[in-house]
Amino acid sequence: MKFLTIILVLLTLNLSWGDNMAKWILIWSDEFNYNGLPDPSKWNFETEGNAWGWGNGEEQFYTDSRTQNAIVEDGILKIIALKERMEGKEYTSARINTKGKGEWLYGRFEAKIKLPSGRGIWPAFWMMPAKNFYGPWPKSGEIDIMEMFGWYNPYNVYSTIHTEKFNHKIGTHKQEFYYDPKIHSEFNIYAVEWFEDRLDFYFNTNKIFTYRKEASDSSLWPFDKPFYIILNNAVGGDWCRQHGGIGNTVFPQVLYVDYxxxxxxxxxxxxxxxxxxxxxxxxxxxxxxxxxKFGEDVVLTAIPEEGYRFVGWYGDLYSKSETIKFKIYQNTRILANFVPVDEIIDNGNFIAGLSEWEYWVDNNYGGADFKLLNDGLEINIWKKAKYDWQIQLTTPIELEKEYKYVLNFKAYSKSGKFILRAGFNQRKEPWKSYYSKKFEIDKESKEYSLEFLMQEENDPYCRVEFDLGEHTGKIIIESVSVKKIKI
Structure with missing residues (x-):
C-alpha cells in the first residue's frame, strides 16, 4: 500500500499542508518497505554520546545495528526501548541519523509517527547542524520537530528551537505544544517547513508554532546551514529525575515510524x-x-593547482570528495577550499566558520565568548580563569615520529597586552602536552611561530591548542597554519 501512497503524494500536490503545499516536491524519503535494520545507505546508528549521557543525563545505552532496538518490519520502523542492563546502563534503545547521507538546507521535513508512553520515555524527531559552523551547541542551532516527555504532560507534543540566545540551558528556548490524547494510539504527522526567514511547525495540518528570523545574527538565526535528521527513543534523564524519575514504566516501549x-x-x-x-x-x-531548472543534475569537480590540495566543499552543502553530484532545488552557495599540500589544518583561516574547531570554557572559573569575523575569530575573555587552559581553542591533528611541526598564526589584542599559550597537546586522557610556548600579544597584528620535533611514537589523538584564560580582554586570531616537515 505504501508504494501506492508515494505515487498518490506525487500526483496530488495541489493538496495543501502549509501555505505553499501546492509546490512542495518530494526529493527524499524512507517508506520502510523492507525488513531488517534501517537502510544503511540512509541511516547511521549514533552511539558516541553513551559515555556522557548525551548531555542530558540520559539512562539508556544506545546500541549499534541491533535489531532488538531498531528494526523495520511490516512497513514500519520500530525503535525499541528495553529494560536490560548493558555497559553500566539499565536500559537500551537506539538513535539513528542521516548525517553524511542526507543533509539539507530548507525544505519540508515530516514523519508519520505513533508514540510510546510511560513516565521515563522521551521520543524525538529532530534536526542538528551538519557542521558546527557557528560553534558547538547551541550556537549552530537545533530544530526539534517533535518531542514527547513521558514525565511531563504526556499528551502534549512539543516543537522547539535552540540557538545561542534561545536555549533551555538558560531557560529562553522558543517552544509551543499541541495536546492530543491519541498520540500514543494513532499515527500522526509531525513536520517543519523551513524557509530562509522562518520555521513553521505542524501537527498534522495544524500549525502550532512559527519562529521567525528577526535579524541576520547567528545567535538568533543559525538556520542558514545544512542540517540532518535524527530519530531516537530516549529513557530518563536529568529533567525526568526532577519529576520523580522513570517510576513503574512498563517496557518495552516502541517508537513507531511509518515514513x-x-x-x-x-x-x-x-x-x-x-x-x-x-x-x-x-x-x-x-x-x-x-x-x-528545479531538480537538474549538477556535477562539480574541484581541481587543485600544483602545490595545493583540495580539503572540502562548504556553504550550502558539505563534502570532502573532489567530485560532488547533486540535484539543484534552490539558489546555492558553495565554497571550494584549497590549501598547500604541506598544510595539515583544513580550516585555519576560519573560512568555513568553526568547522573543524572546538572551544571549551570551564565556566566554574572563567568566562568567554567566541565570535566569527570575516577574516578570523574574536575571543572575548570577560572572566579570567584560574589556569590558562581553562579557556581553550583547539583543532585536531595527528603527530608522527621524526616530523617537525611548524605552527604559525596571526593575532592582535583589542585591549592591550594579552598572554596566550599555543602548542601541541593530546586530545584525550592523560591530556599530555608535547610542546607549548607563551606569546605576548599586543594591539598590532603580527605573525607568531613555534616549532616542535616529534621524537616520541606516533600519536593520532592530538590537537593544536590555544590556552586563553590568563587574561581578560578581546583577542583576534587569524591565519592559523601547521606545516609538517620530514626530518
Missing part, C-alpha cells in the same frame, strides 16, 4: 550556483551554473 519524507519548494524560478574559491584551484562543472 520519513523531505520535500523542496519549487517556486518555478530558474536556479543558480554561486561558486567561490579559497586558495589556489578551480572548479569544473558539467553544466552552466546559471539558469538551472
Amino acid at each position: 520519513v519524507r523531505v520535500y523542496k519548494l519549487d517556486d518555478g524560478k530558474p536556479k543558480s550556483i554561486d561558486i567561490k574559491i579559497n586558495g589556489k584551484g578551480k572548479v569544473k562543472s558539467n553544466i552552466n551554473t546559471n539558469n538551472l
Whole structure:
C-alpha cells in the first residue's frame, strides 16, 4: 500500500499542508518497505554520546545495528526501548541519523509517527547542524520537530528551537505544544517547513508554532546551514529525575515510524550556483551554473593547482570528495577550499566558520565568548580563569615520529597586552602536552611561530591548542597554519 501512497503524494500536490503545499516536491524519503535494520545507505546508528549521557543525563545505552532496538518490519520502523542492563546502563534503545547521507538546507521535513508512553520515555524527531559552523551547541542551532516527555504532560507534543540566545540551558528556548490524547494510539504527522526567514511547525495540518528570523545574527538565526535528521527513543534523564524519575514504566516501549519524507519548494524560478574559491584551484562543472531548472543534475569537480590540495566543499552543502553530484532545488552557495599540500589544518583561516574547531570554557572559573569575523575569530575573555587552559581553542591533528611541526598564526589584542599559550597537546586522557610556548600579544597584528620535533611514537589523538584564560580582554586570531616537515 505504501508504494501506492508515494505515487498518490506525487500526483496530488495541489493538496495543501502549509501555505505553499501546492509546490512542495518530494526529493527524499524512507517508506520502510523492507525488513531488517534501517537502510544503511540512509541511516547511521549514533552511539558516541553513551559515555556522557548525551548531555542530558540520559539512562539508556544506545546500541549499534541491533535489531532488538531498531528494526523495520511490516512497513514500519520500530525503535525499541528495553529494560536490560548493558555497559553500566539499565536500559537500551537506539538513535539513528542521516548525517553524511542526507543533509539539507530548507525544505519540508515530516514523519508519520505513533508514540510510546510511560513516565521515563522521551521520543524525538529532530534536526542538528551538519557542521558546527557557528560553534558547538547551541550556537549552530537545533530544530526539534517533535518531542514527547513521558514525565511531563504526556499528551502534549512539543516543537522547539535552540540557538545561542534561545536555549533551555538558560531557560529562553522558543517552544509551543499541541495536546492530543491519541498520540500514543494513532499515527500522526509531525513536520517543519523551513524557509530562509522562518520555521513553521505542524501537527498534522495544524500549525502550532512559527519562529521567525528577526535579524541576520547567528545567535538568533543559525538556520542558514545544512542540517540532518535524527530519530531516537530516549529513557530518563536529568529533567525526568526532577519529576520523580522513570517510576513503574512498563517496557518495552516502541517508537513507531511509518515514513520519513523531505520535500523542496519549487517556486518555478530558474536556479543558480554561486561558486567561490579559497586558495589556489578551480572548479569544473558539467553544466552552466546559471539558469538551472528545479531538480537538474549538477556535477562539480574541484581541481587543485600544483602545490595545493583540495580539503572540502562548504556553504550550502558539505563534502570532502573532489567530485560532488547533486540535484539543484534552490539558489546555492558553495565554497571550494584549497590549501598547500604541506598544510595539515583544513580550516585555519576560519573560512568555513568553526568547522573543524572546538572551544571549551570551564565556566566554574572563567568566562568567554567566541565570535566569527570575516577574516578570523574574536575571543572575548570577560572572566579570567584560574589556569590558562581553562579557556581553550583547539583543532585536531595527528603527530608522527621524526616530523617537525611548524605552527604559525596571526593575532592582535583589542585591549592591550594579552598572554596566550599555543602548542601541541593530546586530545584525550592523560591530556599530555608535547610542546607549548607563551606569546605576548599586543594591539598590532603580527605573525607568531613555534616549532616542535616529534621524537616520541606516533600519536593520532592530538590537537593544536590555544590556552586563553590568563587574561581578560578581546583577542583576534587569524591565519592559523601547521606545516609538517620530514626530518
